[in-house]
Amino acid sequence: MNRIESKPPKGFFGDVYSVVSRIRPGEVMTYGQIALVIGRPGAARTVGYAMSAAPPGLPCHRVVTRFGDMARGNIFGGAENQRRLLEAEGVFFLPNGRIDLKKCLKRDI
DNA sequence: ATGCTGACAGGAG
DNA sequence: ACTCCTGCCAGCA
Secondary structure: OOOOOOOOOOOOHHHHHHHHHHHOOOOOOEHHOOOOOOOOOHHHHHHHHHHHHHOOOOOOHEEOOOOOOOOOOOOOOOOHHHHHHHHOOOOOOOOOOOOHHHHHOOOOO
16 A cells, blocks of 8 residues: 655654654653553554654654564664664663663653 | 554453 | 464555
């Protein structure tokens, strides 16, 4: 299906982008948490959908799954690239290859 | 309006 | 640890 690209950010998508852009370097948020922040609990899937339409410049690599791992169809450069970006920002990775959500998960909801 | 899809989350087996 | 199923919500044909 067509990617949403010629559409301006609005409503749900705009909220998602706003929240994601608010994530400070060295911290990450899960899809479900973002959905909760914007007032749409359970809309984690839609958050991911919004991310697929994320405009350039949005730190979508700071958005991870509840396991602190990378999502399936990451289109921004692959899990390796994501890990490199996050580690460069100070995100702590565990030996199992996942992010230490206990330390890096943003909580200023 | 209806149905399908999707970068998820949780629970069950 | 694994897979499978269900629920959730927004956008598009």
